[in-house]
Amino acid sequence: MAGTIPHKPRILVPEKVSQDGLALLSGEYEVDSRPQGVSPEELLTLISDVDALIVRSETKVTAEVLRAGSRLRVVARAGVGVDNIDVEAATAGGIIVVNSPAGNILAAAEHTVALLLATARNVGRADRITKAGRWERGKLVGVEVGRKTLGIVGLGKVGMKVARMCIGLGMKVIAFDPYANPDLVRQTGVERLVPRLVDMLPEVDFLTIHTPLLASTLDLIGAAEFSLMKPTARVLNVARGGVYNEAALLDALNNGVIAGAGLDVFTKEPPEQNTPAWELVHHEKVISTPHLGASTVEAQENVAVDVCTQVAAVLRGELPTSAVNAPLILPEEYRALKPYAKLIERMGGLYTQHFASPTTPAGIGGRHFELVYHGDLAGVSSSRPLLAALVRGLVSPFSDTGGRHVNIVNATAVAREKGIVIRETHAHSGSATGGEVYASSVTLRALAVPEGTESQQDRDKKDGGDAGSQVIEGYVSGNTAYISRLDRFEASFSPEGTLLILHNHDEPGKIGGVGSVLGRHGVNIRFMQVASLAKRPKSLENGRSEVVVLGARDDTQAMRASSLEEGVKKNGNEALMILGIDGDVGKEVIEDLRTAEGILNVSLVRL
Ligand SMILES: NC(=O)C1=CN([C@@H]2O[C@H](COP(=O)(O)OP(=O)(O)OC[C@H]3O[C@@H](n4cnc5c(N)ncnc54)[C@H](O)[C@@H]3O)[C@@H](O)[C@H]2O)C=CC1
Numbered sequence: 298m299a300g301t302i303p304h305k306p307r308i309l310v311p312e313k314v315s316q317d318g319l320a321l322l323s324g325e326y327e328v329d330s331r332p333q334g335v336s337p338e339e340l341l342t343l344i345s346d347v348d349a350l351i352v353r354s355e356t357k358v359t360a361e362v363l364r365a366g367s368r369l370r371v372v373a374r375a376g377v378g379v380d381n382i383d384v385e386a387a388t389a390g391g392i393i394v395v396n397s398p399a400g401n402i403l404a405a406a407e408h409t410v411a412l413l414l415a416t417a418r419n420v421g422r423a424d425r426i427t428k429a430g431r432w433e434r435g436k437l438v439g440v441e442v443g444r445k446t447l448g449i450v451g452l453g454k455v456g457m458k459v460a461r462m463c464i465g466l467g468m469k470v471i472a473f474d475p476y477a478n479p480d481l482v483r484q485t486g487v488e489r490l491v492p493r494l495v496d497m498l499p500e501v502d503f504l505t506i507h508t509p510l511l512a513s514t515l516d517l518i519g520a521a522e523f524s525l526m527k528p529t530a531r532v533l534n535v536a537r538g539g540v541y542n543e544a545a546l547l548d549a550l551n552n553g554v555i556a557g558a559g560l561d562v563f564t565k566e567p568p569e570q571n572t573p574a575w576e577l578v579h580h581e582k583v584i585s586t587p588h589l590g591a592s593t594v595e596a597q598e599n600v601a602v603d604v605c606t607q608v609a610a611v612l613r614g615e616l617p618t619s620a621v622n623a624p625l626i627l628p629e630e631y632r633a634l635k636p637y638a639k640l641i642e643r644m645g646g647l648y649t650q651h652f653a654s655p656t657t658p659a660g661i662g663g664r665h666f667e668l669v670y671h672g673d674l675a676g677v678s679s680s681r682p683l684l685a686a687l688v689r690g691l692v693s694p695f696s697d698t699g700g701r702h703v704n705i706v707n708a709t710a711v712a713r714e715k716g717i718v719i720r721e722t723h724a725h726s727g728s729a730t731g732g733e734v735y736a737s738s739v740t741l742r743a744l745a746v747p748e749g750t751e752s753q754q755d756r757d758k759k760d761g762g763d764a765g766s767q768v769i770e771g772y773v774s775g776n777t778a779y780i781s782r783l784d785r786f787e788a789s790f791s792p793e794g795t796l797l798i799l800h801n802h803d804e805p806g807k808i809g810g811v812g813s814v815l816g817r818h819g820v821n822i823r824f825m826q827v828a829s830l831a832k833r834p835k836s837l838e839n840g841r842s843e844v845v846v847l848g849a850r851d852d853t854q855a856m857r858a859s860s861l862e863e864g865v866k867k868n869g870n871e872a873l874m875i876l877g878i879d880g881d882v883g884k885e886v887i888e889d890l891r892t893a894e895g896i897l898n899v900s901l902v903r904l
């Protein structure tokens with residue numbers, strides 16, 4: 298309308314974010330910076346007329362906040378973890394979420410080392426005692442870290458830096474990360490990548506965790522895990538509160554199960570009175586800091602410049618560099634592939650959670666996959682979105698962003714970082730789904746691992762040599778994705794929502810037993826299906842094949858034939874039970890199912 302003055306876009310910053318970044322915005326935009334913080338109620342009011350929101354870890358960006366932000370175009374996290382932002386709701390509302398995935402990594406790693414040494418040498422307690430006027434050297438004798446063993450859980454960006462620093466301090470470093478790239482880990486000087494968390498616990502003098510907080514890492518270390526550790530062991534947390542179960546950690550310290558802890562993060566920040574977190578902060582054997590991992594001048598400058606540059610880009614209508622919820626598929630170009638991209642993404646997520654969860658030994662890092670397209674799909678000229686969909690699905694269960702940061706531009710880089718190699722085969726032999734014919738179907742095959750990949754070989758040995766290859770097949774019908782084969786079993790279910798997959802002896806009474814365990818826990822079953830051993834061979838004749846995503850190396854020799862048929866011959870008496878569940882299920886349910894008679898294995902899959 299003539300005479301209307303366009304408003305200057307407004308940016309709300311309800312936390313302390315470095316001026317080095319905000320200065321980049323202040324000329325062109327109206328920046329409302331509130332370094333003292335705002336209450337949740339104030340946020341709901343303030344958000345109504347802003348175009349961009351820049352936060353750190355203290356602001357909870359809930360679905361309600363996002364709905365109230367009717368003009369909101371971008372939410373920027375000046376840091377790594379986006380667990381305080383409802384990314385799903387932002388995506389649904391068309392709001393871009395960006396973060397700074399690398400700006401504070403050095404700071405977080407250095408803070409971990411600071412807590413390691415402070416815990417070893419009682420620095421916090423010594424300071425308090427000395428300030429109180431006491432000179433009590435005899436009570437403050439510490440331990441050395443050199444020549445000691447450090448266990449790292451989560452060898453991502455921070456974990457790797459901590460590993461390098463601690464090797465520099467003369468420590469022996471071992472690690473657990475089923476998704477890490479074994480080649481990269483070896484080059485770093487980490488002595489061993491263990492196949493199971495419990496394998497390293499009795500050995501470590503110090504334990505540090507660097508995973509995101511996810512459903513699969515919540516309470517990863519509890520009473521059972523602490524009980525395996527040395528009474529002299531000390532634990533560190535500069536990742537997220539809740540990966541160590543706080544009540545179990547408190548008990549372990551009170552009962553001398555372990556010797557000490559250095560904690561930067563808590564389930565509720567600041568911790569509330571009369572909670573385990575509160576008691577941990579005040580515990581004699583704990584040194585605690587108020588989420589200071591990223592609080593250095595340099596890190597704050599890095600993350601602020603990084604996200605403010607991205608906010609300006611989004612407000613100008615350009616693409617940000619680190620979108621947490623970037624679209625996988627561009628709308629027009631890939632319309633026809635969209636349902637298959639969804640299918641393949643779900644197959645990737647199913648693979649990781651069914652075959653490669655922390656309690657199963659197959660692993661993701663350094664693994665070779667084959668995607669076989671059958672039917673019409675075999676003729677597609679550009680399958681880049683399908684490859685990106687697979688990478689997104691494979692990494693989503695263990696990444697902070699639920700894999701939503703993976704897109705067709707960066708999928709190759711993400712795969713390379715994890716050592717994942719994907720080979721594509723365009724099969725000409727029609728459908729792979731038995732006698733029935735579907736327009737197109739897809740086979741995902743995880744192949745045996747290249748010679749010399751020690752950690753994977755260890756995993757394979759532990760699994761009786763069968764962890765080498767697994768198969769998932771699927772198809773799309775009426776825009777709905779279906780899984781038609783899960784390893785040795787023929788199935789037909791839609792990979793949606795929460796699934797429980799039970800591997801069991803195929804004997805009468807199993808269904809009733811499982812039903813009664815779930816009934817006891819009040820778990821609602823949406824659907825249930827029994828998948829029997831497949832009878833048909835899984836040949837993939839007449840295909841043309843090309844390696845498209847580059848990973849650690851292209852070792853065609855290593856692409857050994859699957860052991861599926863041998864497996865069928867060996868075990869005639871097995872089935873899979875696939876249950877669709879309403880809501881979520883807790884660890885106790887899984888444990889009860891695992892110990893039920895005739896159940897060989899249980900996996901929880903969230904898609
Ligand atoms: N205290 C602080 O101020 C800071 C905390 N952080 C937090 O540190 C954590 C790690 O950050 P980055 O290294 O940047 O993340 P990253 O994504 O680079 O690495 C995470 C690693 O954890 C592994 N992982 C996931 N699930 C696992 C499981 N169940 N068992 C073993 N390993 C598992 C992944 O494979 C990955 O290698 C995040 O939670 C982040 O928010 C980061 C910076 C500052």
Ligand SMILES: O=C(O)C(=O)COP(=O)(O)O
Pocket residue numbers: 353354355375376377378379401588589590591592
């Ligand atoms: O970047 C992260 O994940 C952090 O935990 C840092 O949090 P902060 O920005 O210091 O509130």
